[in-house]
Amino acid sequence: xxxxxxxxxxxxxxxxxxxxxxxxxxxxxxxxxxxxxxxxxxxxxxxxxxxxxxxxxxxxxxxxxxxxxxxxxxxxxxxxxxxxxxxxxxxxxxxxxxxxxxxxxxxxxxxxxxxxxxxxxxxxxxxxxxxxxxxxxxxxxxxxxxxxxxxxxxxxxxxxxxxxxxxxxxxxxxxxxxxxxxxxxxxxxxxxxxxxxxxxxxxxxxxxxxxxxxxxx
Numbered sequence: 001x002x003x004x005x006x007x008x009x010x011x012x013x014x015x016x017x018x019x020x021x022x023x024x025x026x027x028x029x030x031x032x033x034x035x036x037x038x039x040x041x042x043x044x045x046x047x048x049x050x051x052x053x054x055x056x057x058x059x060x061x062x063x064x065x066x067x068x069x070x071x072x073x074x075x076x077x078x079x080x081x082x083x084x085x086x087x088x089x090x091x092x093x094x095x096x097x098x099x100x101x102x103x104x105x106x107x108x109x110x111x112x113x114x115x116x117x118x119x120x121x122x123x124x125x126x127x128x129x130x131x132x133x134x135x136x137x138x139x140x141x142x143x144x145x146x147x148x149x150x151x152x153x154x155x156x157x158x159x160x161x162x163x164x165x166x167x168x169x170x171x172x173x174x175x176x177x178x179x180x181x182x183x184x185x186x187x188x189x190x191x192x193x194x195x196x197x198x199x200x201x202x203x204x205x206x207x208x209x210x211x212x213x214x215x216x217x
Contacts, residue, residue: 011049018045037094046134058096068175075104095124128152
């Protein structure tokens with residue numbers, strides 16, 4: 001029997017004893033043009049339906065990542081909520097957003113990603129306004145995602161994959177070791193001054209931090 005467990009807060013449903021075939025069937029039936037995001041870990045399926053504050057935070061962080069890549073002259077290909085799955089591992093996830101940065105040249109020409117032969121996104125973002133019942137870190141670990149950002153309870157947690165485990169950092173190795181855990185201060189300002197002003201403020205902050213890091217002559 002399949003048991004559904006409601007999670008308080010954001011709209012999440014946890015389903016137990018779901019086969020891989022059922023997971024893939026749901027992906028096919030739901031299609032790509034949907035708000036709901038799925039995560040699957042060896043028989044446990046989470047279906048999450050985001051609400052407006054969730055999407056607002058996700059969108060702002062995406063714009064911050066674009067800003068960082070612009071200022072640091074890094075390549076980027078946004079993967080959005082790309083379905084990342086491995087049948088052999090019986091794990092799959094649709095992050096709030098994913099980005100190819102270091103490996104962007106390897107997948108630049110691809111229209112479809114197959115994690116059996118292609119790399120996963122270099123950076124995945126998870127926004128959580130609830131206490132999710134499904135721990136997604138083992139999924140990221142199994143898929144070999146190099147860096148994971150998780151925004152929850154007004155804080156941004158940055159984790160990097162090192163020697164088959166995730167290590168929490170106060171900076172991002174991808175982005176010149178900038179102290180990106182300070183990003184939430186910009187998110188909280190967005191409801192007062194608007195998104196465009198916040199993105200400009202973030203860009204100025206990045207440029208100031210980079211100038212501080214540059215060698216003094």
